[in-house]
Amino acid sequence: MGAPATKVAADRDQMNVVIVGHVDHGKSTVVGRLLADTGALPQGKLDAVRRECERTGKPFEYAFLLDALEDEQDQGITIDTARCFFKSATRDYIIIDAPGHIEFLKNMISGAARAEAAVLVIDAKEGVRENSRRHGYILAMLGIQQVVVCVNKMDLVGYDRAHFEGIEKEYRAFLESIGAVRPRQFIPISAIEGENLASRGKHSPWYAGPTLLEVLDGLPKAPSKVDQPLRMPVQAVYKFTKQGDDRRIIAGRVEAGRVKVGDKVVFSPSNKVSTIRSIEGFNTAPRTEIDAGWSTGFTLTEEIYITRGEVMSHVAKAPQVGTRLRVNMIWLGKKPFVSGRDYKLKLGTTALPVRIHKINKVIDASKPNSSGGELGSPERSVGGPGDPLSVPELTVGRHDVADVVLEARQPLAFDLTADCEATGRFVIVDEYDVAGGGIITEAVSDDLRDLRDEARTRDFHWVPGGVTAAERVARHGHRAALVMFVGKAGVGKHKLARAVEKALFAADRAAYMLDGTNVLLGVDNDLWVDGAKSELVRRFGEVVHLLLNAGLIVVSTTNVIGLADATAVQALIPDAPLVLVEIVDAGAGSTQPSDLLVSGDEPETEVVAKVMALLDARQITSV
Amino acid sequence: MDHLDQLEQQSVYILREAFRHFERLCMLWSIGKDSTVMLWLARKAFFGHVPFPLVHVDTSYKLPEMIAYRDKLAFEYKLQMIVGQNKQALEEGDTFPIKLGKNPSMGKEEQQQLRTACCGRLKSDALGATLHGTGTRRRMNLATGAYEVDPDREPYTGVIVGARADEEGSRSKERYFSPRDKNDNWDVGDQPPEFWNQFKTDFAPGTHVRVHPLLDWTELNIWEYIKREQIPTVSLYYDQGSGTRYRSLGCGPCQSPIKSASKNVDDIITELKSGALKNVAERSGRLQDGKHGLEELRRKGYM
Numbered sequence A: 001m002g003a004p005a006t007k008v009a010a011d012r013d014q015m016n017v018v019i020v021g022h023v024d025h026g027k028s029t030v031v032g033r034l035l036a037d038t039g040a041l042p043q044g045k046l047d048a049v050r051r052e053c054e055r056t057g058k059p060f061e062y063a064f065l066l067d068a069l070e071d072e073q074d075q076g077i078t079i080d081t082a083r084c085f086f087k088s089a090t091r092d093y094i095i096i097d098a099p100g101h102i103e104f105l106k107n108m109i110s111g112a113a114r115a116e117a118a119v120l121v122i123d124a125k126e127g128v129r130e131n132s133r134r135h136g137y138i139l140a141m142l143g144i145q146q147v148v149v150c151v152n153k154m155d156l157v158g159y160d161r162a163h164f165e166g167i168e169k170e171y172r173a174f175l176e177s178i179g180a181v182r183p184r185q186f187i188p189i190s191a192i193e194g195e196n197l198a199s200r201g202k203h204s205p206w207y208a209g210p211t212l213l214e215v216l217d218g219l220p221k222a223p224s225k226v227d228q229p230l231r232m233p234v235q236a237v238y239k240f241t242k243q244g245d246d247r248r249i250i251a252g253r254v255e256a257g258r259v260k261v262g263d264k265v266v267f268s269p270s271n272k273v274s275t276i277r278s279i280e281g282f283n284t285a286p287r288t289e290i291d292a293g294w295s296t297g298f299t300l301t302e303e304i305y306i307t308r309g310e311v312m313s314h315v316a317k318a319p320q321v322g323t324r325l326r327v328n329m330i331w332l333g334k335k336p337f338v339s340g341r342d343y344k345l346k347l348g349t350t351a352l353p354v355r356i357h358k359i360n361k362v363i364d365a366s367k368p369n370s371s372g373g374e375l376g377s378p379e380r381s382v383g384g385p386g387d388p389l390s391v392p393e394l395t396v397g398r399h400d401v402a403d404v405v406l407e408a409r410q411p412l413a414f415d416l417t418a419d420c421e422a423t424g425r426f427v428i429v430d431e432y433d434v435a436g437g438g439i440i441t442e443a444v445s446d447d448l449r450d451l452r453d454e455a456r457t458r459d460f461h462w463v464p465g466g467v468t469a470a471e472r473v474a475r476h477g478h479r480a481a482l483v484m485f486v487g488k489a490g491v492g493k494h495k496l497a498r499a500v501e502k503a504l505f506a507a508d509r510a511a512y513m514l515d516g517t518n519v520l521l522g523v524d525n526d527l528w529v530d531g532a533k534s535e536l537v538r539r540f541g542e543v544v545h546l547l548l549n550a551g552l553i554v555v556s557t558t559n560v561i562g563l564a565d566a567t568a569v570q571a572l573i574p575d576a577p578l579v580l581v582e583i584v585d586a587g588a589g590s591t592q593p594s595d596l597l598v599s600g601d602e603p604e605t606e607v608v609a610k611v612m613a614l615l616d617a618r619q620i621t622s623v
Numbered sequence B: 001m002d003h004l005d006q007l008e009q010q011s012v013y014i015l016r017e018a019f020r021h022f023e024r025l026c027m028l029w030s031i032g033k034d035s036t037v038m039l040w041l042a043r044k045a046f047f048g049h050v051p052f053p054l055v056h057v058d059t060s061y062k063l064p065e066m067i068a069y070r071d072k073l074a075f076e077y078k079l080q081m082i083v084g085q086n087k088q089a090l091e092e093g094d095t096f097p098i099k100l101g102k103n104p105s106m107g108k109e110e111q112q113q114l115r116t117a118c119c120g121r122l123k124s125d126a127l128g129a130t131l132h133g134t135g136t137r138r139r140m141n142l143a144t145g146a147y148e149v150d151p152d153r154e155p156y157t158g159v160i161v162g163a164r165a166d167e168e169g170s171r172s173k174e175r176y177f178s179p180r181d182k183n184d185n186w187d188v189g190d191q192p193p194e195f196w197n198q199f200k201t202d203f204a205p206g207t208h209v210r211v212h213p214l215l216d217w218t219e220l221n222i223w224e225y226i227k228r229e230q231i232p233t234v235s236l237y238y239d240q241g242s243g244t245r246y247r248s249l250g251c252g253p254c255q256s257p258i259k260s261a262s263k264n265v266d267d268i269i270t271e272l273k274s275g276a277l278k279n280v281a282e283r284s285g286r287l288q289d290g291k292h293g294l295e296e297l298r299r300k301g302y303m
């Protein structure tokens, strides 16, 4: 939003670096030493801590310097992600000191998720340990591209070159085995003696590589996402009418790509299409183009009904839409991540119910890589019927890293993390807390993929008439929607559907009853009913779509299409609400989730009232 | 996009997430530079509007200029301005200035204790009562500019706070969205993970979440942004000829100015960049902090 006044912001680069590693391998000491050696400590601070240690008879530790909180010092472990600031000759650093203790893994992740680069510390004497590996996995999973490995406490092994190289070899092999990025550099250091941190030491003349500070200074900033395809997850649609502001603003952060006034854009998963009319802002110069990184807002030429969670893109390079995601993830919840239960998936700005479809692999990061395996690699014969040893995994335990296929209750827009980070990663909420997170490695096809693809191609190339959907909504006073009555033959669907149609019509709604039989008689006349069920469903859905496009509330019933097929119909009408009313015999329960369960013996007027109330609650008739 | 832009964009994103997820959302406005920048960022986020109430806790010891400035901006920006106060403590004379007045020869140690206790009552308790709706909230009538008792007593479940990580040790442990339990306590050791920009937006009944849009900003960033956006600030931040100014604003009796000849925003930026203040903690003029004072206060709900 181009600076309206003079540009005064710090022109120096800034970089977030997370420091990780097994507990006691020396992270705090590395950070403390870096702060001290770059002159980032307040004057006298170091001496004060040293004096305090002398007074209390404790050996001095750099960690004390960093411990801002009492209870932290009491426990002697860094409990949270503390931030420290220091400057090199070329840029400003924020060091995120992530705790190595397993109990605090979620803090480590919070720190690492914000970092552009990571320094992983390994104790030369102890060698590669459980959390050296687990942190390696996590860095890879969080998509951190720049990793520097410091082999610390070289003073304890007499600065032995072979020792250093042994650890380098072992850890490189481990990273390779999990398909992680190659580290930029392995550096032999001694944090205590300041060897190869901010300046070159004299104890390791055999090491010709750069110091830690030199490596950090040499790390490139993450490439700009401006050249990627446009992605803007819709954060909110604002209308501050009460404050006398009539703009209807689609707000969000452009996560990738760029967009101009006049561009045709599409929203996924609803497939709604419109054109950018203006780019909005407060106290900024007007602009006609905006790109990745900006939290902004747009008005559209044609007002379309969209909600938070949709992803705005250009038509040609839209995100994927589906329900099944193959992911690499880590679980941090106190209770395990289990099959057969709903969780909340948050991806971009969308949130929806999700469950485990399949667990491909769970990696216990505490074991050396013999039991591990590359995440995201083609499946081995895990869980195959012929393999007596492989019991299929049913849960992902706390601190486990896993390769899982998730299934969302409704289709959502996403990307593979390799294509777009912001729409390619997610978290899972269990009750009130974020309990896991990960990245999408593959889109897994489900039964409705073809129908969804058909709908997308159709909608993206739809030739609009002269009257817009918004104008129809304004004229009719309601949105288009499908109310579908399902239940077994003879249960009374037809009668209720007619009653609802009449009630809507009486209330001045543009309603139309579509009986499936009528579609069969005409549109489906060429089809052999038993042989082409899926085609019957498809044609029915497309007919509904046309009627919805005309702005109608379609009330429908058909014996050809059961509750199970409703999702198929829905795949063809991604932009319109579907209200499912299931009618069952008196006393019988629901067979599948529906919006309204009606018992066959309920009085008609009551059912009609319930349906009308539901249409209001879903903001179909209350616009 | 420069660094200030990046900070601004992230703060805007956070504010919008907060607005989306908390029906009962408010923003604390201390009148200081940080929360005023935050208020400005809210106007950025919501295209000139501020769609939630601003809450100020008036200890009655704020400098009059701060109150005048608050009311002027609230009126101009059409803010939903809510003010809370611990009337009972004031009436009972349970404040540091009154107790010191009764016993001027009081020792340093005791003064320090009373200061912390006073903050606890006039700020933390008052804030708690205002947020929970157990204390009286007064709301500015935007037609008259006068304050009236607010009939709304519903608790706020999302509270936006202008804490910065660089300010002081314990603040660097905050998340963007940090939960507080039923008693407003902060369990520093057991905070939920914060992956990327997915924040804690689900919360158990009775608990609430503090939102920190300024976590990544530094004192220098705040001033640079004030300059860039030309945000109005209280003149107490500037040297008016005495060679001193306030670096952080609190209550009259418990704050002391720092030695500085910075007369305007540019001077302050130059001063900060020069490193002249590097070895002075930003809140050093805030006498209640003492050793562990602030951290203890924060655990108990102080912002």
Ligand SMILES: Nc1nc2c(ncn2[C@@H]2O[C@H](COP(=O)(O)OP(=O)(O)O)[C@@H](O)[C@H]2O)c(=O)[nH]1
Pocket: A021, A022, A023, A024, A025, A026, A027, A028, A029, A030, A061, A062, A063, A078, A100, A152, A153, A154, A155, A156, A189, A190, A191, A192, A193
């Ligand atoms: N000899 C030696 N000891 C070190 C070195 N770096 C750290 N230590 C010690 O290792 C212990 C753990 O270090 P600390 O930085 O607290 O580890 P953290 O848990 O990774 O933060 C402390 O007692 C340090 O003094 C080093 O380079 N050489």
